[in-house]
Each structure stands twice: as C-alpha cells, then as structure tokens.
Amino acid sequence: MAKKLDKVDVVVVGSGWAGGIVSAELSKAGYQVVMLERGKDQTRSDFIGVKDELRYTNRHEMIEKLTGDTITSRVSIGDAALPVRLQKDMNTGTDLGGGSMHWAGSVYRWRSYDFEIRSKTIERYGEGKIPEGMQIRDWGITYDELEPYYAKWEQTAGISGEPDPLGDKRSNEYPNPPMLASPAIKLFKESAKEIGLHPYQMASGNMSQTYTNPDGETLNQCMFCSFCTMYGCDFGSKSDPLATVIPTARKTGNCEIRTNSLVRRVIHKDGKATGVLYTDTRTGQEFEQPADVVVLAAFTFSNNRLLMLSDIGEIYNPETRKGTIGRNFTGQFNSTFLGATGFFNDKKFNYYMGAGGLGGALSDYDADLFDHTDLDFIHGGGIELRQYGDGAIKNNFVPKGTPTWGEEFKEKSLFYAFRTLTVWYSAAVMPWWHNYMDLDPTYKDEFGDPLLRITNKLTEQDKNIAKFGIEKCTEIVEAMGADIIDQDELPDQFNHGYDGMHYIGGVAMGEDPETSAVNNYLQLWEMENLFVVGGSALPHFSSHHPTPTIGALSYRAAEGIEKYLKEKGGLLTKPKSSVNA
C-alpha cells in the first residue's frame, strides 16, 4: 500500500532542464514544489577528476541503466518490435540534472519557419509540396511569441555566442562573447566564406568567461579540456541544471528534491490529476504524492509512457490516424549528422583539445532559407564543424578502403590521428503517420508494466535531405583543401540506434486537440492541471539540437502553471479546430 504524503502545490517529475526550470520558477514564485528524480543525487563536485574516455564515452557512466526497463523498436507496423537492450544503443540521461548533465553544449534557436512550417510551406510552394502522410503543422506559437523565452533561457544558461548572420531577429545579445576559434574552425569558416556561404562561431553552453546569471548562479570559464559530451564538467564551466536552475530552486526553500524516486503513475480522478505514485528505488517503498498541479518533465519516452500507463488521453492509432498520445514521434537517427570527412596529409590539428559547444556553423541550407522548388524534400539542416576534443579511443579515422584492423590500419590510423576533420549536416526530421509510440504487447519492465514501443521508418524525405547535405558538406571539405575526402554513406533503413539522445514528440503541442496533446503552455488539453514539459512537446525535429527550444518552452510552461494556479483553473489557451494535419 502506497504511503500517502502531504499535498503540495506542484509535483514535478524529472530534474533536467525542463523540470529544473519549472521547479525554479514556481518555487521562486512562492509555491511548494516537490521534484522527483528516478536517478541518484549528485553535485558538481562529483565530476572532479573524471576525465576517463572508457568509463564515460564507451561504458556510458552517465547514461540510464536499462536493467529495469527500456524501449522496444521496430521499423514497420507489421513487424515484431524487439527491445533495445544495450546501454550503448540508448543514451538517455539519468540522475539529478538528467540528460542535460552530459550534453555537449551546442546552442541553436529553432527557426521562425519551424513554428509555422505548414502555413509557410503552403504559402511558398502550394499544398502539393507536403507529401501525404507527413504530419507537419503549425505549432500554435510563433517564433516572435517564443523569442522572449529563448532570451530568458540564454541568460540563465549563460550562452556564449555571436548571432547567426542568417538567423531570425533577436531581442538581446548573447550574455557571453563567442568561444575562441581554433585553427580548424578558422579553416572551416574561411573556406565556407570563400565559396559564398555565411559561417559563424556556433553558440555554446560552455562559458567563454566567468559568468553570473540573473538568478545569481556563477559559472566558470571553459578550459577547452575536451571532456564535455557524455561527461559532467569538472570545472563548473558547462551550463547545466546543477549549475543553474536546481540550486536556484533549492535556495528558495520551497523546493524539495527527492532522488531515487521512480514515478510510475499519474493518479487522476474526474478528469483532474490528483498526484503521482512513485517507488523509492532503494527500498521498494511506494509513495503517493498529491498535488494541485502535476508536471511531467521527464525524457520524451517517460512522459509518453507515463501518460499511457496512467490511461490519460487517447493513444495514437496509425490505422485511423486518431489519438494524440504517441503521435508525431521524431528524433535524430542514423540519417542525421551525415557529411564528409577530409584527411590532410600536410596539416595536423590540436584536435585532442576542444569543448562540446566549440565549432563553426552555417545556415545557408537550413529551414527554408534556400529554394526547395526543385528539391524532393522540405526543410533542411545545419552545417557544422565541431572540435569536441577527440579522445584516443574514438580517434581512429582511416580513409575508405583502408582495412579496419591490422598493420595497415595501425599505420594509417596513427598517421591520420588529428589530421582528420569532419563536416556534417544535421538534417531536420519530419513526423509521419507511421512513426509513433505506443505500449509493447510483449515486453515488460521490472514491475510488470509494458515497455514503450517505437515504430520508426526512414522515409524518402529523410534520405533525400541527407544526400543533399552530404554533397554540400563535401563542397566545403573540398574548399578546405583536404587531400582525401570520404563521403558518408546513406543508410537504407533505420538501424534501431537511439544513441543520438534526441527523441521528441508524442505529447506534441498545437492548436487543435484532434491532432495535438498540449496547448502552447504545454497544458494537456484533456486534463487542465497536468502539464507535460520537455522534448515530448515538439511537433517535429528541426535542423539542430532541441535543448534551447525545450528551455524556452519550459519557461513558457512555468508561466502558464503560475497563471493556472493564480486563476484557479481553466484552459490557458482555447482550442482551435484547423485543417492542420
């Protein structure tokens, strides 16, 4: 029997950027908040001295253990889905701060085009440009409406950057100057400029200088030590929830954080959420935490699965294309980040140095910034050259045709160590009627609850956009003067790798409750005191990483929750029926 705890104003499930922002904002406003995190407690000092490539990158120290549960995956609706069994194939975050603790730190706002993608596509090319079954729609919020929330997140996170020359308008400067440019990044930018493109220094969650944010949290200057992606920062110079929003929430005295607390159900009665049921993962003891408002701010998979297991909303059915929970699943798969690699015989770069958000970028082939009339895809991708700081295990590049082991491999991999630069195209990914999430009929978690099942197929759109990107990246690598250029190969089909960390949708926002699960405050249409915050709200995947957009929408949701609590109920935006698919 679950032990019933005292009611609080708000219970927040998850402690990444989404849960952290909501908890910080509401506890600052004086509400009693309980934040539940399934993983362990941790602090920034836990990361000191952990520059260990094997343990973190290859053995996934900061990645959620799949011992108790995972997802199942298949390509087509008729296939049997099989569990993604290995941690290496599913890199979702865990522990206090969530996946935001091991993010690299690359920062991009999504485009004004993204938020009105359907209208803008029809306006420029006609409705015929959108293939049957591609479920794109306007988001129910415009870039201009979301812009102040982007700005707020950037100030909190302390982003270092310079504006994209092809970017949408900004109300403020980045709070910190751009990161230093290494010779490899300079080469990328100069070469791209020579062929008429518009490169710039990518914005970063790594600090270019010591910075104190508006909440009074201080971050240190980045040392370019190269241990960002898959690591917690051991200098406190990467922006993450433990450096920013979690201490902000804590110091209000209004936010109680409970770790090792795995939420298994949202409890509800008469169309209202009454709280959550969770299990202490150390003791097995069950608790019921009642609250006026329930906020699901976990990873996309958990947000979706919790709604499905709690029997809230209608699970999407691809046959009828009705139902909203699980609809519009997208993410970055093996068709994303394809490009070209250049091998330099006479140049060697200090590529063992770097930072997660250190790179050059350009947007010439992004969104609808180029004419798609004669192209067989919509949207586009961002082009990047990143200097993460290559580890010794990872950095074994050899030109195509070289054996991948043996004497020749050894010889060439040593010669080309730090002489290899890759430019890639991070392509946007559109939602389709046949790509979705539901519950698996066969596989269960450690409590006997069904696992989340993902059905995902690469489409011609995905392949065409990737092919286009590979060509564009090749032109840049050529301009950079590489001696050997290898193009990435197009995948035939989705390979069930979920190691790209970015998977979204399923509780997607919109204006029409027929096709969207939440409104533009991320309030569930069907249950007005339940807010579902995070990547699950994004209706399609744009050309770059989702973190800033999740951050911005979390500030928006926090504002909505406060409004909801003050006004004692009601839907914060009214549903609008539309022809949007």
Add this chain to the structure above:
Amino acid sequence: MTNNKNSNQDTQDLSRRKFLKSGGLVAGGLLGGSLFGGLLTSQFQKGTKEETASQANKPVSFDARTFFSRNEDFALLSAATERIFPENANGMGAIELGVPYFIDRQCASNWGRNGNDYMHGPFPSVVKTDVYQEENRPKDEVITSSTVVKLPADTANYQTKMTRGTFFLEGLNAMEKTSQDKFGERFVNLEPEQQDEILSMFEKGEVKFSGVDSSDFFSLLRQTTIEGVYADPVYGGNRNMEAWRMKGYPGPIMSFLDKIEEEEFIVMEPSSLRNYQGL
C-alpha cells in the same frame, strides 16, 4: 619457456609477447601435456635471493587472468588481438600493450556481465544465417524464446541471453574450431597470414555457428582491442601510455585555454588519470 626459467609471475607478462611468439608452444604443448608441469613449476618457482633483490626496484605488474580460466582461450585471444593491432615500426602491439588483460578484466566487469543492459526475455534468435529460412513465417507471430524471427533491416540490436563474457568464450571457441577445420591446426600455431584469413572470415560473417553471429563477435573483439590499446592505463591496457605516445595523445589535461588557438601541432608527454586525480 626455457628463457623464462628465472622469471617470476611479476615479470613473466612483460615478455608475454615473446612467450607467445616462441610458441604455439603454449597451447600446443599444453595439449600434449608435456609442458603443463613446466608451466606450473615456473609459476611457483622462486628466484634466488639475489635475483629477487635485483628486481625490487623494477616496475612490477600483477596482471593475471580473472575471467578467462583456460590458458588456451587466453592465448588465442592474445594472438587475435595482436593481429588486429600488431607490433610494427610504429611501436608496440596489442599483447605488449596489455590488451588481452584489458579484455579479461572487461569481461569480468559489470560490462562483461551486461549489468546495465535489458536482459529480460523473450529472446529471439539472432542467428542471421538462419533468418532466410524463416522468411515465410508470418510477421505477427508471437515471439517466444525458441522462435527465430526476422530481425528488422540493418539491426544493431543485441538479442541474446548471452553476456559479453559468454559471447567472448563462444566466439573464441568458434575461432579455434574454424582454425582446426580450415587448417587442421590450432589458431595460435598458424602463420600470421592464416590467422588474418580466419579473422577476415569472422569479420565478413562467413563463419556459421550456433548462437553467435561471427561478424558481431569480430566487431566486439575489434572494438575491445582498440579500447584496450587506447583507454587509460588504469584498465590494464595502454601500458605505460605507450599507445598515447604513438598517437600524440596527451591524456587528461586540466586546461588547453592557452593553447587552443595554436597553429602548430603540440606534442606533449602523456599524463594518466592517476596523475590527473593526484591521489
């Protein structure tokens, strides 16, 4: 083994490479049983007092197997890793770098036991070579642990009850069997070119045996060999950071803030995690 007469366990592994080179002796001899006694004796043999004293100031290693019980398996593993990352003009190969011991420890670790992975059934068979015979099966057939299902295209999925440690044992067995079938000889006794031929067959998935896909085994073997070559020496490979030295990789360094804009490639004397942590 004759030149090993005076060595004790601590120094024996330093000459492991020569030890293995000089023989197929190990495995071949063991089969016949003639050398077995000698091996055992050498392990317990104590040097004279003078010899022990003269070794007191030398760096010692206490590497020993904690996963692979059988000498033959370890000898085969060692020989295979050496073909993947051979000693050459660039420097040490896998054996001298300690890679076999690295893999042994990894197999004995939580990772080798798949301690962080989803290992609940049902398990469909992953024998890809059998899949084609199964094409006529209805797609919606319920999966049971004994059912072979057609895996989705290009699957990278791990769908076996076997842990990585077991996978290694099965894979090495299969290599040994292939060697006997093809050349009538133990793998460790083959010429390097013949060993490469077997490894290539595995790489291409040409070897068929129950439970393990040979190309999956090869990629596990290759990946762990590379990891053992280049991981921090704390894990037993990359001895004395020699692989980092070969590559020009400096190891964990606190700050490159003053060097990130430098044009010239900077070669640094590598530094290990032990050094970085300072305790």
